Amino acid sequence: MTRNRYLHPEDSPxxxxxxxxxxxxxxxxxxxxxxxxxxxxYFTNQPVxxxxxxxxxxxxxxxxxxHTLGVVDFKTGEARLVPETAFKEASPMVDLETGEVYWAHPxxxxxxxxxxxxxxxxxxxxxxxxxxxxGRPLHRISTHLSFxxxxxxxxxxIEAGDTWHAGAMELATGKYENWDSFDRRFNxxxxxxxxxxxxxxxxxxxxxxxxxVHHRYVNRIYLLxxxxxxxxIYPNSERGNRISHEWWGADGSKVWxxxxxxxxxxxxxxxxxxxxxxxxxxxxxxCDGAGLLLTGDINTYKGQKEKPVRxxxxxxxxxxxxxxxxxxxxxxxxxxxxxxxxxxxxxxxxDGEFITYSSTVYGRPDVAxxxxxxxxxxxSA
Amino acid sequence: MLHPESSPLFTPWTDPVSGVTSxxxxxxxxxxxxxxxxxxxxxxxxxxxxxxxxxxPPSPYHALGLVDTLEGTVRVYPxxxxxxxxxxxxxxxxxxxxxxxxDILRRxxxxxxxxxxxxxxxxxxxxxxxxxxxxxxxxxxxxxxLLNIDITIGDRFMVGAVEIETGKVDIWFQSxxxxxxxxxxxxxxxxxxxxxxxxxxxxxxxxxxYRNRLWMIRENREMWPLFAQSERTGRHSHEWWAPDGKSIWxxxxxxxxxxxxxxxxxxxxxxxxxxxxxxASADGQHLAGDIGTYQWxxxxxxxxxxxxxxxxxxxxxxxxxxxxxxxxxxxxxxxHPHPQFVAGDRYVAYTTTVNGVLDLALVPLADLVRxxxxxASR
Numbered sequence: 136m137t138r139n140r141y142l143h144p145e146d147s148p149x150x151x152x153x154x155x156x157x158x159x160x161x162x163x164x165x166x167x168x169x170x171x172x173x174x175x176x177y178f179t180n181q182p183v184x185x186x187x188x189x190x191x192x193x194x195x196x197x198x199x200x201x202h203t204l205g206v207v208d209f210k211t212g213e214a215r216l217v218p219e220t221a222f223k224e225a226s227p228m229v230d231l232e233t234g235e236v237y238w239a240h241p242x243x244x245x246x247x248x249x250x251x252x253x254x255x256x257x258x259x260x261x262x263x264x265x266x267x268x269x270g271r272p273l274h275r276i277s278t279h280l281s282f283x284x285x286x287x288x289x290x291x292x293i294e295a296g297d298t299w300h301a302g303a304m305e306l307a308t309g310k311y312e313n314w315d316s317f318d319r320r321f322n323x324x325x326x327x328x329x330x331x332x333x334x335x336x337x338x339x340x341x342x343x344x345x346x347x348v349h350h351r352y353v354n355r356i357y358l359l360x361x362x363x364x365x366x367x368i369y370p371n372s373e374r375g376n377r378i379s380h381e382w383w384g385a386d387g388s389k390v391w392x393x394x395x396x397x398x399x400x401x402x403x404x405x406x407x408x409x410x411x412x413x414x415x416x417x418x419x420x421x422c423d424g425a426g427l428l429l430t431g432d433i434n435t436y437k438g439q440k441e442k443p444v445r446x447x448x449x450x451x452x453x454x455x456x457x458x459x460x461x462x463x464x465x466x467x468x469x470x471x472x473x474x475x476x477x478x479x480x481x482x483x484x485x486d487g488e489f490i491t492y493s494s495t496v497y498g499r500p501d502v503a504x505x506x507x508x509x510x511x512x513x514x515s516a
Numbered sequence: 517m518l519h520p521e522s523s524p525l526f527t528p529w530t531d532p533v534s535g536v537t538s539x540x541x542x543x544x545x546x547x548x549x550x551x552x553x554x555x556x557x558x559x560x561x562x563x564x565x566x567x568x569x570x571x572x573p574p575s576p577y578h579a580l581g582l583v584d585t586l587e588g589t590v591r592v593y594p595x596x597x598x599x600x601x602x603x604x605x606x607x608x609x610x611x612x613x614x615x616x617x618x619d620i621l622r623r624x625x626x627x628x629x630x631x632x633x634x635x636x637x638x639x640x641x642x643x644x645x646x647x648x649x650x651x652x653x654x655x656x657x658x659x660x661x662l663l664n665i666d667i668t669i670g671d672r673f674m675v676g677a678v679e680i681e682t683g684k685v686d687i688w689f690q691s692x693x694x695x696x697x698x699x700x701x702x703x704x705x706x707x708x709x710x711x712x713x714x715x716x717x718x719x720x721x722x723x724x725x726y727r728n729r730l731w732m733i734r735e736n737r738e739m740w741p742l743f744a745q746s747e748r749t750g751r752h753s754h755e756w757w758a759p760d761g762k763s764i765w766x767x768x769x770x771x772x773x774x775x776x777x778x779x780x781x782x783x784x785x786x787x788x789x790x791x792x793x794x795x796a797s798a799d800g801q802h803l804a805g806d807i808g809t810y811q812w813x814x815x816x817x818x819x820x821x822x823x824x825x826x827x828x829x830x831x832x833x834x835x836x837x838x839x840x841x842x843x844x845x846x847x848x849x850x851x852h853p854h855p856q857f858v859a860g861d862r863y864v865a866y867t868t869t870v871n872g873v874l875d876l877a878l879v880p881l882a883d884l885v886r887x888x889x890x891x892a893s894r
Contacts, residue, residue, distance in 0.1 A: 347644030
């Protein structure tokens with residue numbers, strides 16, 4: 136059951152339809168502009184509150200290599216740039232109950248909150264304390280923010296010099312509580328949607344800040360429980376450095392991830408059972424609340440050298456797959472745009488009513504929506 | 517022509533102690549508007565354009581704003597987000613040059629102008645290390661061919677130049693000590709001043725002070741310090757070239773603003789009161805500075821003028837309140853007043869905090885000369 140009251144792209148002058156020439160799937164591209172480039176959120180964080188009134192977007196004005204946030208109000212039809220919200224990484228998180236947005240910036244080492252209204256003020260939630268980084272340059276304080284299940288904490292994953300820390304910031308006080316520290320890069324932490332004392336966290340590759348020597352990750356996914364050291368979900372997996380892009384299932388019983396070679400998997404925390412759910416989903420995938428419908432960008436790291444980049448949809452009921460975008464144009468000057476993280480990053484939003492993703496079919500990053508019911512219909516015949 | 521006294525873009529503000537009137541740019545393109553760092557002149561020779569730093573706190577970035585005195589407009593160019601104090605203005609054309617990430621860019625002053633990349637630090641220099649800065653502040657070589665760079669990558673610091681026409685990067689010198697504040701000589705295209713500065717180890721955060729501030733380097737890699745290292749050379753800071761290229765100005769945090777003659781090595785304290793960021797008119801007869809800037813969290817900071825002819829000093833702003841939040845918690849906005857002489861030395865431009873935000877202000881030099889008992893100013 137969707138709670139969406141405002142987001143109806145088929146009828147909105149803020150969107151323009153675009154039909155994939157091969158699959159016939161119709162997407163609705165946000166034509167209301169707040170900046171030359173507009174991207175959808177990283178797939179772990181939903182940009183639209185449950186009632187569908189607001190959509191937050193990543194906005195950028197190249198060659199400025201930073202993102203700020205823009206917001207579209209579907210009740211009033213207004214689209215606004217919110218230039219005070221410059222952020223790093225994919226930190227912005229929308230409170231799906233209120234439409235407020237939270238974000239973080241390592242330069243100020245602060246976490247912020249702001250409402251969607253034009254004159255809503257910025258509130259500082261808290262600041263990473265000096266003793267956590269000790270004067271080292273802070274490269275990150277959050278990959279992507281998430282609420283603890285009791286909505287009292289925000290996860291942080293901090294990179295300072297060549298030290299890495301994971302913990303949480305208390306919303307009421309701004310107090311930072313460090314849960315674990317590491318001598319290799321860990322990031323991509325996400326609070327469990329049901330257990331306020333549990334986070335998912337991932338190893339990642341890094342370059343030594345002094346020498347530039349590249350280090351690969353060896354065992355991707357860990358669980359971090361408050362008061363304990365982080366533990367890998369697969370202690371001895373040979374696939375540890377080929378799995379990535381993880382997210383929580385909506386009921387908190389499973390962690391989902393992709394294996395770059397084998398597809399999209401679910402891992403059940405209670406039993407350790409692992410299942411390859413969608414062999415085709417090998418880059419950034421995501422699923423609906425029930426885990427029965429999936430979407431993903433595919434071949435994203437391979438570009439057009441080997442295969443076209445695609446945005447796919449997989450209907451687990453029927454085992455059928457269809458392309459939302461069958462040939463997603465790779466942004467020009469890949470090195471130049473790497474700071475913008477221009478990938479498709481499709482995700483389900485509005486209680487699974489839509490998939491949103493970043494489109495490049497007009498030669499620039501754009502926010503697009505596709506109605507899930509259309510995709511189900513096309514994969515049910 | 518820049519004339520804030522009669523422009524509706526500006527609002528007068530009179531210091532309650534000294535009676536000096538400044539003209540604050542109250543027409544806004546961003547919530548915060550700052551004057552350029554004092555080494556880089558933001559006003560074109562024809563005075564049509566004045567560039568400024570624009571910020572949207574708490575976003576820790578600056579973009580560039582522009583006052584068009586002919587059209588009477590103030591606008592921001594959001595595609596010009598820059599790092600450090602990199603922007604440099606071509607005084608003839610009004611073009612702005614800046615750096616962000618690994619790129620060196622330029623853009624004309626008109627809305628329809630496009631940002632163009634001049635050059636980019638190549639992978640061979642970066643080698644996968646963390647890039648912290650391409651340059652402190654750009655300057656152009658006297659022959660117009662090169663822009664200076666002073667790079668921080670990983671734990672290495674480099675000074676060099678970028679050829680504007682080709683984008684070719686040439687590293688002149690690198691060190692394990694922090695090198696910053698490079699500035700081309702205004703008259704000798706092969707000569708650059710650069711400075712040692714404090715730094716923190718990128719892995720441990722350990723603080724390292726500088727010991728000997730002022731250095732010169734030639735394109736042929738010949739290099740020398742202005743002073744033998746001493747107790748004082750670790751107290752020198754905030755240096756700039758005299759426009760004739762014959763001397764370097766600098767402050768000693770304890771002794772005041774001094775001038776160093778490059779031909780003779782002679783150096784002289786000119787303004788004992790100027791102990792933080794100072795600047796001088798082209799003829800060296802008028803000085804302005806912010807004072808007490810690093811103690812701002814303990815007591816108000818002053819912006820003062822010193823008339824060398826009469827030896828008298830007056831406060832442009834006798835007690836600037838501390839920078840507003842969040843500029844008071846870090847150096848991301850570099851919210852110091854940084855007064856400098858602009859528009860043919862007719863005005864001193866600085867950043868003021870009297871309205872509770874960061875604002876750009878201008879004060880007429882003629883008023884300051886009159887109030888300090890001097891004759892007609894330039």
